[in-house]
Amino acid sequence: MSSSTSQKVRVAVAGASGYAGGELLRLIAAHPYLDLTVTTSEKSAGSRVSSIFPHLAGIVDLTFEALAPEALPDRADVMLLALPHTKSFDAVATCLKAGKQVVDLSADYRLREAASYPAWYQATHPYPDLLRQAVYGLPELHRAAIQRTKLVASPGCYPTAGILQFAPLAAERLIDLRSIVIDAKSGVSGAGRSPALPYHFPEAHESLEPYKIGQHRHIPEIEQELGLLAQRGTASSGPVTVTFTPHLVPMNRGILSTGYAKLTRDLDQAALRDLYATFYKGERFVRLQEGDKAANPRHVRGSNFCDLSVHLDRRTGSVVTVAALDNLVKGAAGQAIQALNIMLGYPEETGLLSAGLFP
Ligand SMILES: NC(=O)C1=CN([C@@H]2O[C@H](COP(=O)(O)OP(=O)(O)OC[C@H]3O[C@@H](n4cnc5c(N)ncnc54)[C@H](OP(=O)(O)O)[C@@H]3O)[C@@H](O)[C@H]2O)C=CC1
Numbered sequence: 001m002s003s004s005t006s007q008k009v010r011v012a013v014a015g016a017s018g019y020a021g022g023e024l025l026r027l028i029a030a031h032p033y034l035d036l037t038v039t040t041s042e043k044s045a046g047s048r049v050s051s052i053f054p055h056l057a058g059i060v061d062l063t064f065e066a067l068a069p070e071a072l073p074d075r076a077d078v079m080l081l082a083l084p085h086t087k088s089f090d091a092v093a094t095c096l097k098a099g100k101q102v103v104d105l106s107a108d109y110r111l112r113e114a115a116s117y118p119a120w121y122q123a124t125h126p127y128p129d130l131l132r133q134a135v136y137g138l139p140e141l142h143r144a145a146i147q148r149t150k151l152v153a154s155p156g157c158y159p160t161a162g163i164l165q166f167a168p169l170a171a172e173r174l175i176d177l178r179s180i181v182i183d184a185k186s187g188v189s190g191a192g193r194s195p196a197l198p199y200h201f202p203e204a205h206e207s208l209e210p211y212k213i214g215q216h217r218h219i220p221e222i223e224q225e226l227g228l229l230a231q232r233g234t235a236s237s238g239p240v241t242v243t244f245t246p247h248l249v250p251m252n253r254g255i256l257s258t259g260y261a262k263l264t265r266d267l268d269q270a271a272l273r274d275l276y277a278t279f280y281k282g283e284r285f286v287r288l289q290e291g292d293k294a295a296n297p298r299h300v301r302g303s304n305f306c307d308l309s310v311h312l313d314r315r316t317g318s319v320v321t322v323a324a325l326d327n328l329v330k331g332a333a334g335q336a337i338q339a340l341n342i343m344l345g346y347p348e349e350t351g352l353l354s355a356g357l358f359p
């Protein structure tokens, strides 16, 4: 592999003016084998990237373009799509038809069943056949399939935390799979750059607000992936159900996800920790906390790490798991680049190994 410009892979980012798009631009600029050639935005077409993202001045020297998906394949080898939900349905189909590799950051190709989309996204999936090609882009669970596919559906931010924090327990069926409760908190950037009133500074600051209780569209994503893990090697695990309550917290970025479940076997703290250490052995972007320390979003801000901790609540026979990640990095752009590295055959951590910002 070489980092010379002539051998770089040309990358287009659609939806580049949003928060996830901007984070993709930042990470691509630091990547030795990727060359950003196209940045799309309708509203900011004609503006310099640095005028919309001043932190990228001197780093990204491009202008936003209002390009239809049909125009992307001529200008790049791979496509990263950071468009709103339902806006990627057609864009993905167009890029695949042109023979390109795609990583889609929206939810449009995350759910295996087309029948789930009307209920959770108020949309009929127009390409159920393409759903069967899509690989859920969580490298820690689907690395081999990501390597082979042309379409990665990059996970949502909350599901990345919720799935990673329960995966070892679900895979070994050590918990009651219908007792999972996830109480998660997200920074405001999770809602994108043009959010509704509750996300504006005077409404979100000094506040803590639960929302979409029991109805959030990330529920089927978490249940799908934990269910697949629980079914591995058994026909009789039954469905996974998750009670999920997201909260908006007055941080710019970061997710803290605290999960609870009833243990089905008598395990001590050391056995729980061993289970997680074994499951995530060799995973570069999952960090298991030492001792009884809980994961904390302060330590992952700006980085691609997901920090995890697992705690026994002996008195109630429950396990408490904690996950912390940056919603815009491991929860979005970093994870997308991690998957792209795998698709392209680069070392998975290429361009992603910087530490978070502290304090
Ligand atoms: N924010 C986060 O933490 C995470 C986001 N994601 C996903 O990434 C995607 C982008 O999210 P985010 O960056 O937060 O959102 P933003 O609202 O910040 O950005 C949306 C982007 O899409 C473009 N866009 C908006 N409407 C349309 C449309 N109708 N057709 C084409 N382009 C449009 C915007 O361009 P324009 O300048 O023209 O308005 C902008 O570039 C979403 O699918 C989201 O689910 C995934 C994980 C985490």
Ligand SMILES: CC(=O)N[C@@H](CCC(=O)OP(=O)(O)O)C(=O)O
Residues within 6 Å of the ligand: 105, 106, 107, 155, 156, 157, 158, 186, 187, 188, 189, 190, 191, 246, 248, 327, 331
């Ligand atoms: C704080 C906030 O509003 N967060 C968003 C989730 C953002 C995200 O990662 O999810 P998607 O990629 O599926 O959009 C929400 O609750 O809808």
